Amino acid sequence: MKTRSKLFFLCLVSAMMFSMLILTSGGSVLAAETVRIGVMTPLSPPGATLLGKFILQGAEMGVEYVNAKGGVLGGRKIELFVEDDSGTPEKGIAGYRRLVSQKNVSAIIGQVHSSVMIAVGDLSEKLGVPIFSTQASSKTITEKHLMTAFRTHAIDPDRARMWLKFIQEMGYKRIALLAENTDYGLGLVDETKAGAKKLGLKLELKDLIFDKKVVDLTPQLLELKAWKPDLLIDIHSVPTTAYLMVKQAYDIQLFPKAPILASFDWPGRAEFWKNLGDKGNYILFISYYHPNMKLTERGEWFKKEYHKKYGEFPIYAAFNGFGQILILADALEMAKSDKPADLIVALEKGEFKSWNGTVKFDRGEGPYWHQWSPPLMVLQYTETNQSPKDAPILYPPEMKTGSYKAPN
Amino acid sequence: MIDSLLLSQYLIAGIVIGIMYALMAIGITFIYSIMKMINWSMGEFYMMGSYLQYFLVVYFLGANLWFLGIPLSMAVVFVAGMIIQRYLLRPMFVGEMERKDEYATVVTVSLMVFFRNLAVVLAGPNQFAPPDYAGPTHIGPLPVSGNRFVALIGTLVILGLFYLIVKKTWVGKALRGSAQNRVGIQTAGVNVLRVDQIAFGIGVSLAAAAGALLAPIFLVWPENGAIATMKGFEIIVIGGLGSIPGSLLAGLLLGIVESLGSILISPSFRDVYGFILVLGILVVRPTGLFGERQRVA
């Protein structure tokens, strides 16, 4: 016991001395050294460990890509430093501090949980090293207009914008919003109403708000059926009760005569067909990735190499981890410096090629500050038991692989 | 504003869901009337019924023999209930135990947690759905799924059988006797502990019937009993604890109030209408519509 604690103490002291050495030695000594980037992501429960794992894999391949092409800032290689935030804000804060003060990183990517990202964002503003949301979607993160917080993931208002454009293209007029009484549901109803006005769409909107726990929505659906909507947008935040809604809508013969659009990609889960069978066919849903979507050259490279390495195609989280490393590499080149402050200037000014398009971080309004939203799309199942990869993309036009298929 | 067709659709939808709520409430009130204890794990017996039905239909019986799954699920849960009663609940009735209510609450709440976790361990947190029982149909002007129609008819059949057993058989007489006068039945030579065991088995098998009948409608997952339990208890407050006709009527009432309330006022507070009804009843008749005040001896 005693020797062990002595050993621990010794390690601690040497670690402190080592980090002091790095801090005091300054940039010049490290000039020929690597450029350091942190990945802080959930790698243990209660965090979403699966997402964390994919993001890390993506980031590692991003580093391979950049280093193979000669690195950045005149031949310096990128080196990754990994921290596990477990999806908890306390560990996130500690991890951020470690990466900044001990590892001396220039930027940190990999954030998944909004709660962690919000806590770390405030700290990053003090310590000055930029942090990236890779898959944390709360709009609060970018609404605070922090100099150091960036995001390349979709936020809720994007969904409303997406379906409004889809509605416009399809020429729908009577739109029913069936939304749960949470920030997610009510927020999207407001965004939809405001967005319709802004786009000058003459829509008849009818919203029905329901309690999140309700399992039987038959009365509400009956009312909607009598109202005869052109499109029913379903805003559930958990799939469990959303499946029931589809079933009930089918049973009273509302769906699929009136199309239902799901606000996120829960119909993409394997459970969907198991629970609904035939009744789920023709559903529309919003997604930000499709296995057959068109990618940039960099994206295609990643997809191919990832498949070679792991024997499976990457999912969205891996793509985004990869893309953020590339964005940082480009920004470093632009800044001609690995100092966080210079990097932020470059990030705000530049345009960067990622896996799914050209990324920009404008000082936009509201949540669109340092926010780049990936292209969203509307998918539709056109056959029972269809795999999401075979579901045609209905919108946007540049990705379109099929048209809306009405039931016979 | 609202045309009569729509109104009648809401009414029918309310009645359909109300009768199913009632099945759950009758199970709770039946056990209470005999054992004078509340079974807080009722929803988990509902959950058990739904899982059994799912596995029986998917792995053994096949989609066409789903109706055999319902009595089988009920039978399995009946036996499970008897065993649980024998080893976990009976001890509180043997000897002169104090704080019976606390004991029963602790045991049944623990069972609730245990069974939910057991379901997660055995079958995972995912949802399952058995194949549909029947094709879509109409009740009057309301298009309903075959599943709902089957559940409605099934519930009526089960309630009918339950009525016959309680009213017409010797076992039913023992059950009624125990409910009406626990001391009287013992001094008439009846083993009241065995009556308790049968009552518990029957009560939980009613919950299992609800779970099995509603499996394709509300799906099968570890916590699907929670809502059924909540509705069950609301009904009991409305109808009066210990009254079976009260539970039936209150179930219908709750179904209709929820259905109409969510349309005529606002759907976001659907659960609130039930609670408003509960509070209203508590103010006007604290013992519920059919509940009796404590009898003297």
Added chain:
Amino acid sequence: MADSGIKLLETENLTKRFGGLTAIDDLSLSIQEGEIRGIIGPNGSGKTTLMNLISGLYKATSGAIYLDGNRIDQLKPNVRTSKGIIRTFQIPKVFRDMTVLENMLVPALSDSQGDRYKQRVEIVDQAQELLQFVQLSHMENRSAKTLSGGQNQLLQIARGFMIKPLRIYLMDEPFAGVNPQIKSVIMESIKEMNREKGITFIVVSHEMPSIRRLCDTVTVIHEGRCIAEGTLEKVAHVPAVIDAYIGG
């Protein structure tokens, strides 16, 4: 009234305490087969507690109870009933939501009663006969909750006669709050059942005239102890009894 001299029921140093209160205190009692024993005593003397101990609703703190020389004090109430110990309560324990006839059929549910499915007709016949015996036949199909207190007392007593074997019938205040006509019906039934079928009775009552007409031997209980035993005339002159009743 054949006193056979055979001991049917005995209690031996029977004691029941509720916390600090001793309700039955070292009570030893012996009832002969065929006897009609009266038990009297002031309010709160422990008479009903004694009934509860014998019928098994209470467990004794110490001491023993024997039926035919076999210990029965560990048996559950329903088992004692099937061994022939039947009782009534001061406030009749009837099944309020059943009809009078249905009430009579409840004892057939007891395990000792043979095949109730095969014998249903006989059981119903017997029930109707007994209802006639206590003059309740005309109310056979009425719900028990519509009966008067006295009629329910009659129903309770008649229901007890449905049980076989019936060795000893404990009646707790059968005459309390009952009109004279019903009182005489109860009295006659006790006498007749004792005479014709040799059933042993223990009757707890405050009604001295009824006790005098029914019982040869009375036991006086005070503060859980037996303070006198013998004919009513004899015990009435025991000083302890006079003290107990006058408020010693």
